[in-house]
Amino acid sequence: MISRGNFTDCVVIRSGTVIHPDPEQTRIRQVLICRGSVSNDCPHEPAPIDASGCLVSPGLVDIHLHGALGHDLTEPDPAAWNQVLHAHLLAGTTTALATLASTGPAETAAALATAAELIAGRQTPTLAGVHLEGPCLAPEQRGAHDPAHLRSATQFLRELTPLPETLRMVTLAPELPGADELISYLVAQGVRVSAGHSSATPEHLARARRLGLSHIAHLWSGQSTLTRPQLHRLPGLLEAALASDELTAEVIADGHHLPAALLTIALRCLGPERLCLVSDATAGTGLPPGTAFRTGASAGRVHAGYAATEDRTSLCGSVTPLAVTAARMREMTGARVEDVLTMATATPARAAGLYPRKGSLLPGADGDVVVLGPDLSVRAVVLGGRPITAPLAGGGR
Numbered sequence: 001m002i003s004r005g006n007f008t009d010c011v012v013i014r015s016g017t018v019i020h021p022d023p024e025q026t027r028i029r030q031v032l033i034c035r036g037s038v039s040n041d042c043p044h045e046p047a048p049i050d051a052s053g054c055l056v057s058p059g060l061v062d063i064h065l066h067g068a069l070g071h072d073l074t075e076p077d078p079a080a081w082n083q084v085l086h087a088h089l090l091a092g093t094t095t096a097l098a099t100l101a102s103t104g105p106a107e108t109a110a111a112l113a114t115a116a117e118l119i120a121g122r123q124t125p126t127l128a129g130v131h132l133e134g135p136c137l138a139p140e141q142r143g144a145h146d147p148a149h150l151r152s153a154t155q156f157l158r159e160l161t162p163l164p165e166t167l168r169m170v171t172l173a174p175e176l177p178g179a180d181e182l183i184s185y186l187v188a189q190g191v192r193v194s195a196g197h198s199s200a201t202p203e204h205l206a207r208a209r210r211l212g213l214s215h216i217a218h219l220w221s222g223q224s225t226l227t228r229p230q231l232h233r234l235p236g237l238l239e240a241a242l243a244s245d246e247l248t249a250e251v252i253a254d255g256h257h258l259p260a261a262l263l264t265i266a267l268r269c270l271g272p273e274r275l276c277l278v279s280d281a282t283a284g285t286g287l288p289p290g291t292a293f294r295t296g297a298s299a300g301r302v303h304a305g306y307a308a309t310e311d312r313t314s315l316c317g318s319v320t321p322l323a324v325t326a327a328r329m330r331e332m333t334g335a336r337v338e339d340v341l342t343m344a345t346a347t348p349a350r351a352a353g354l355y356p357r358k359g360s361l362l363p364g365a366d367g368d369v370v371v372l373g374p375d376l377s378v379r380a381v382v383l384g385g386r387p388i389t390a391p392l393a394g395g396g397r
């Protein structure tokens with residue numbers, strides 16, 4: 001039951017098992033949020049939330065999210081963005097990078113302007129910035145990205161000068177001509193750079209890392225893998241990422257993109273501190289099977305638990321919010337619940353440069369919490385100290 005205290009942004013979440021990546025903090029039994037931030041004390045009669053029998057986690061952080069409910073974030077309509085991000089918020093995602101598939105220069109600029117308007121107006125509190133997935137992608141690895149919208153690193157660098165202030169992450173193919181200058185420019189201004197939809201060799205990746213590239217988009221999707229052109233085997237971007245020391249990387253654990261063995265390999269190679277769960281959720285999320293939708297410039301159709309291109313030759317993003325992928329990751333790999341939640345909170349927050357304000361329950365962090373049942377189903381969501389959803393009757397046991 002939720003009852004109101006003196007301030008609407010003060011809550012105390014009691015009696016649950018608090019999931020905390022810091023082992024020093026694992027003994028804490030409650031999370032206190034005072035005036036919107038995690039705190040050690042609150043003098044304002046915080047509203048209690050009973051989390052008996054439940055897990056209490058930092059709110060989930062999705063750094064690769066394209067849409068929901070028939071809307072794709074390449075639509076510059078602020079109302080559409082609000083619907084998309086609110087649908088994901090109800091599903092436990094309290095921080096999102098609005099991720100745009102490759103579109104034309106005018107559409108990209110319009111979407112960046114929408115993000116700036118929403119962030120300036122504080123109308124969409126889960127929006128933490130924009131992740132441009134493209135348009136500097138390798139044509140042969142483009143997947144569902146429209147080839148008509150791919151363009152050169154040089155042209156894209158011109159488009160991003162001056163840097164749009166809401167831009168937080170760019171996924172690009174580091175082997176393309178001009179990519180070095182683009183990576184250096186973005187990194188120097190604090191934008192995280194990710195390799196994806198790319199045929200990079202390990203040498204290309206090493207060079208990009210020296211320039212500051214720090215992340216790898218969806219492992220096994222749109223990237224070069226092992227080849228044997230003559231006698232000797234040559235690793236691709238995939239193997240170089242799995243063998244890396246410092247890079248973070250994404251997996252789409254929706255139960256359709258990657259079988260259990262591949263999720264297990266990714267987790268063993270990178271560990272929960274470097275492997276991020278992402279939804280890659282499209283406009284098909286939340287729509288019934290059979291519904292057609294658009295993602296960027298491509299068309300997809302919803303099936304039972306996944307989306308495919310109209311010709312059914314490939315998957316077309318996912319229809320699964322991040323919390324559901326966390327549950328699938330645990331079912332499929334047997335990973336510890338603490339590790340699965342780290343992969344959906346602290347690790348993506350670090351990859352996007354948002355930690356510890358996001359993805360943690362350290363004092364001073366934003367008061368974003370998700371209360372989960374033992375099966376990782378979402379029972380309650382708190383955003384900036386405000387309950388968004390009430391816990392289900394019965395508290396979860």
Ligand SMILES: [Zn+2]
Nearest residue numbers: 133143218222
């Ligand atoms: Zn992609």
Ligand SMILES: [Zn+2]
Nearest residue numbers: 064099133280
């Ligand atoms: Zn994507």
